[in-house]
Amino acid sequence: LALDPIAEAHRNWTEHGWGDAADGMAFVTSVVRVHQLLLARIDQTLDPFDLSFARFELLMLLLFTRKGELPLGKIGVRLQVHPASVTNAVNRLESQGLVVRRPHPDDGRTTLARITPAGRRVARRAADALNAAVFTEPGLPSASATRVVAAFTALRRDAGDFAVRG
Amino acid sequence: LALDPIAEAHRNWTEHGWGDAADGMAFVTSVVRVHQLLLARIDQTLDPFDLSFARFELLMLLLFTRKGELPLGKIGVRLQVHPASVTNAVNRLESQGLVVRRPHPDDGRTTLARITPAGRRVARRAADALNAAVFTEPGLPSASATRVVAAFTALRRDAGDFAVRG
DNA sequence: GAAGATTGAGAGTTCAATCTTC
């Protein structure tokens, strides 16, 4: 096992005359790597449920919606994914019996995705599994995680990711 | 534009009796979303060079290697990606003339990937572009970024991502 | 004409299976 590759890259960047960007490079690379590690744990946990994280997020979104259904387009906006990805995910979930499509009553253009009773059961069990295997102990001290969330919320806000309350 | 979806999810988690996992869920979701935002900026910056971030990382790895070449297997270990991904990336880079394959002189099983002069030029220019467009201003205050890197280094170390200096 | 959704193509990843060389 080698030493920390990100620290090494930071050193290389500095020695290459890119000192001004070295910290930012290390930050971005850290995010990429931690994302990779977390996703691996998540995928492993969701494997028994035959769910990807993307499909899990879609299921939870419907679970937390009052009527248990949402237009496909709205799902894409909320989950920040491409319409084609929504179509694909809903196809899979529908073939698994966790979601059904139905036409919008008032607008013939839009399609609604509705979570089924089986979908609700799977969503709750998968969430329990993720909570136990990943979320309750994501890999850093609770105070540290909270600080990261705060810093990332500011970053996302500045990137125009969501509206500022006002 | 809606309010912060992660804050909303945190509220949903708490109301659903999953309070113990709500902070961890928010942490993980934040990492996923920030990763998505950063990668979008990176891909956009690398687009003119016809490079993905994965191929850029491979190129930089070779650029910083003494002899400018490395066995494919070692590349996979350093970049933490599957051997098949290395084969794929090297195929693309080779067709772009940025890398060449050559057989290992002492071991007929292993193949070396060697960065070409053109590869070095593209790597330096792409790095300059990324430094200017992303790394010098990744989206949060410098002190904040440094704290995140420290927290993530601890997380990666605990996950067995690299050896502890001893 | 614009909005909503789907389709097909292209790129990337992972896995299992295969082939060659040690």
Place this chain on the structure above:
DNA sequence: GAAGATTGAACTCTCAATCTTC
């Protein structure tokens, strides 16, 4: 038999093009 690399299959994501409905 094990290590290194490649191949083909399965999946996901994105983009451009298409189709239907407003």
